Amino acid sequence: xxxxxxxxxxxxxxxxxxxxxxxxxxxxxxxxxxxxxxxxxxxxxxxxxxxxxxxxxxxxxxxxxxxxxxxxxxxxxxxxxxxxxxxxxxxxxxxxxxxxxxxxxxxxxxxxxxxxx
Amino acid sequence: xxxxxxxxxxxxxxxxxxxxxxxxxxxxxxxxxxxxxxxxxxxxxxxxxxxxxxxxxxxxxxxxxxxxxxxxxxxxxxxxxxxxxxxxxxxxxxxxxxxxxxxxxxxxxxxxxxx
Numbered sequence: 001x002x003x004x005x006x007x008x009x010x011x012x013x014x015x016x017x018x019x020x021x022x023x024x025x026x027x028x029x030x031x032x033x034x035x036x037x038x039x040x041x042x043x044x045x046x047x048x049x050x051x052x053x054x055x056x057x058x059x060x061x062x063x064x065x066x067x068x069x070x071x072x073x074x075x076x077x078x079x080x081x082x083x084x085x086x087x088x089x090x091x092x093x094x095x096x097x098x099x100x101x102x103x104x105x106x107x108x109x110x111x112x113x114x115x116x117x
Numbered sequence: 118x119x120x121x122x123x124x125x126x127x128x129x130x131x132x133x134x135x136x137x138x139x140x141x142x143x144x145x146x147x148x149x150x151x152x153x154x155x156x157x158x159x160x161x162x163x164x165x166x167x168x169x170x171x172x173x174x175x176x177x178x179x180x181x182x183x184x185x186x187x188x189x190x191x192x193x194x195x196x197x198x199x200x201x202x203x204x205x206x207x208x209x210x211x212x213x214x215x216x217x218x219x220x221x222x223x224x225x226x227x228x229x230x231x232x
Binding site: 004009036042043044045046090104105106107108109110 | 121151153158159160161162163166210212220221222223224225226
């Protein structure tokens, strides 16, 4: 069965610090990978996604993630965080047979990021 | 942008009663909608996949007779929690898959408290 692990429950950083949130998945086949963000009091929003091609994907607000197939990882990075990045971040995966449909997403437990001004 | 709404945003009900939660895609059509449940400090757990005009597909361990899902139109899906019990108290989130792009857009969630 598919599963997603996010290693950090809560990360606290100062502004301008670099960010890396870990995400590992368990699935034997082709996967589609996603990072979602939930700002306080708001909906889940798609941050970035990987379906195929260049394993380094860039999303909104300066975020990027790298798919490393050999490590079953899809870590999220940002070189310099801002106070406004304070939110909860969820990694998600679905089987590649869904193509771009994002059907049946399996979510990690989420990582809460707190950025101190 | 694509917007998904849920109503109500929070509800308190007595044990044994039924509660209906609506999920609407406001500015796009969604052939597929998904219902998730989230416990505190836990991941979103997919409960069921709802396709317009057909029966919902429930995930293993989700009681279909307890969590009734109806997807009567391309913009509306409903989740009815029947004979609610305190253990059904949770945060229920829906998402809608855009008909053209298939990208999934999430609603704001509904907090259900059963007393």
